[in-house]
Amino acid sequence: MRSKIMSDKVIVRIERSDGPGHPSRWEEFQVDRRPNANVISVLMQIQRNPVTTEGKTTTPPAWDAACLEEVCGSCTMLINGKVRQACSALIDKLSQPVTLQPMKKFPLVRDLIVDRQKMFDALKRVRAWVPIDGTYDLGPGPKQSPEVTELRYVLSTCMTCGCCLEVCPQVAPGTAFLGAAAISQVRLFNSHPTGAMNASERLHGLMGEGGVADCGKAANCIDACPKGIPLTSSIADMARETTKQALKDWFLRDERKGGAGPTG
């Protein structure tokens, strides 16, 4: 009987909470198995009939989603204990019951939704942009080799999903570590011909508390990244560059007196 249920039904267990400070609870749902189903389509089935396997009517679970093709980063959650995007988690490839939980390294908002604002704040700290002169017609940008562009492209596919932070032992409530995503963005902007002009500003953003030196080299991030971004080499590269920057700062300390200091 059980195997019959397994074949044409999907059982999903969801760790739910009504918000920060509320206790968490598990709710189990059973839905019809559909071809090509993914975790999102199952959550949509539950929305259309929010009744648990015990027959209790409940509220539809809350989750974040947008693009459903793994380019926006919204629907990141723990699926069978592993952090990943729910849209690309195909039901046929998951063992059952499928468990869904919110990410644990970010403040909980409700059910499967967490607050990842600190990742966007980190992008401000490291000045993750090319400071252009303006949006006027200023002609073409600098020439770049296809090789540099190809590396920059991979780095630039980071969708701020949070997988790298979720698996990082250095990231925990109360710790300041920026995490791999922001560090890798410094590499992205410092490898742009115009961005390189402000390389030191970004490196200063990676120095001090929570900076690149806080990386514990567990290297979990590189396996967790759904986009295959070379995060560990970004971290190694930026660790080298910040060391060089620190030396430069020390040698140039007299010249800079009265000017802007490191902005860590």
Next chain:
Amino acid sequence: MAERYIVVGGGLAGLMTVIKLAEAGKHVDVFSIVPVKRSHSVCAQGGINGAVNTKGEGDHPDIHVKDTLKGGDFLAEQPPVKGMCYAAPQIIYLLDRMGVPFNRTSEGLLDFRRFGGTLHHRTAFAGASTGQQLLYALDEQVRRYEHDGLVRKYEYWEYLSFIKDEQGACRGIAALDLRTMEIEAFAADAVCLATGGPGIVYGRSTNSTINTGSANGRSYMDGAIYANAEFVQVHPTAIPGEDKHRLMSESARGEGGRVWVPKQKGDKRRGKDIPENERWYFLEEKYPRYGNLVPRDVGSREIFAVVKDLGMGVEGQDAVYLDVSHIPAAILDRKLGGIMEIYEKFQGVDPRHEPMKIFPAVHYSMGGLWCDYEADAKNDMVPGSPRQQMTNIPGLYAAGECDYAYHGANRLGANSLLSCIYAGMIAGPAMISYARNNMKAKGDVPGSLLAAGKKQWDERFNAIYKMSGPENPYVIGQQMGDLMIKSATVVKSNAQLDVALGEIQRLKESWKRCNVLDTGRTVNQSAAYVNQLWNMLEIAHLILKASRLRDESRGSHYKPEFVLPKPTTAKPTDDAEFMAAWKARNDRWLRNSMGTWTPEGPRVEFQELQSLKNPILAPEPRHYD
């Protein structure tokens, strides 16, 4: 006191508007239902058009103008299209300066590829995730302004409506905090809606789940004109899915991908095992000049004809092959990496070695909020005119997919990223011109106006929280999607549209018997959805009504009952009889449908295009043979 500006929506159009405002030193509040970096622009894959002419083909913005107007069967006001195509090269350079990792030639210059509806290499691209890369570039520039204190983001806030003063001008917005469910009213001297398209009205489409069109629907209910609603693009190549249909970019064909079906009906062999001479490359056969790169409306109709009329879909299914397996894998990875990965991840098949199974899916709305423009006698757009991108509501602007302006009856591939950015570039300065004058004339927004705006929505949501009927709103949403797919996609018929107009009324009645499912005040997604759903039903109703009334075939809007006879000569202009019929059709139907909301249902009027009095290009028959 300084003027206040609100931009609703954080995709390409919204962020470009924000950048233009902030660059002029203005403080901007930007509202978005998701962190702006997660907006739907990330889904655009293939690239952005601009006649930079780096391939020695003699490309020119004028040819881009012509391709765009012809692609849309001349149903677009011409000066904005000209303005856009002429601005395109500098927009691409600007994005390059912002650091977008565009693909490069060996000399280090920007590379360009082919796209549909043109014979030129005109599309700059960053792998096959160009939209993501462009959005990130604008997101970064906006973050810089946020860091400088000029931009304030309200993320996880949903626009509810604009707030009108006694003269009918827009003076702010009401918005809902999607986390705390608090409603607030915000004052503004100019508001720009950059809220994207309404793809979710069709249930499953290539759109993100956030593309409900709710903001557009609500603005239409409050008096903004919604134009050309009947023109909804169905993209020829998508992977059908349970939750959504995933786009397989036109760039796959731009890089040499070929569309075919087995010549033998119901052939059971795997695609890669079917020999070359047993494959029917129906697009190449029928359109020798454009081949696989015919415009999207044409491509989708041909695929429908092969699958639905001839029953020649792959293995009898709703599918044809999109084949790139003859292209070296290294090139595919470099130029189409993003979509190769999507197909592999979601279908479990490697498209580098096996043909992909695809089918058309709802993709883009050419129609949207009507907006104005101002051009001089030479048909050049007047810089900084307050009329650019302004809806019929003074002070309310629209930019991006939510506007109706650039694509006529059918959008060309890689023109959407361009139109979003261009619309934002002209909306920002227009808002500044408008707001300055308005401030002088009217002063600050009265507090009583804001209080009334908030109160109206507090009451509306209090009523929603009390909805305890038997209907599940998500089921109604699914039924609406099924109805729209059946009635208003590739092939439309008046008989089915009449049925659908009755059905949509029935769904509106069902909405009144909805259950809110959740009465809490923390991230109550179903209460927000119940509100969105009504606005979606209104848009759906208008799409059906405008489709019913337009008795012709033009671009994406196709009714077999109303198709012009084929010209009997190679050049249509040589067939006098055809030209007479074509001219008669244009005299009657080369008009924008202007939708206004009434309590009894949509009212649709057909209005002549103002720019056809002094056109840049006289309309001509559209053919791609």
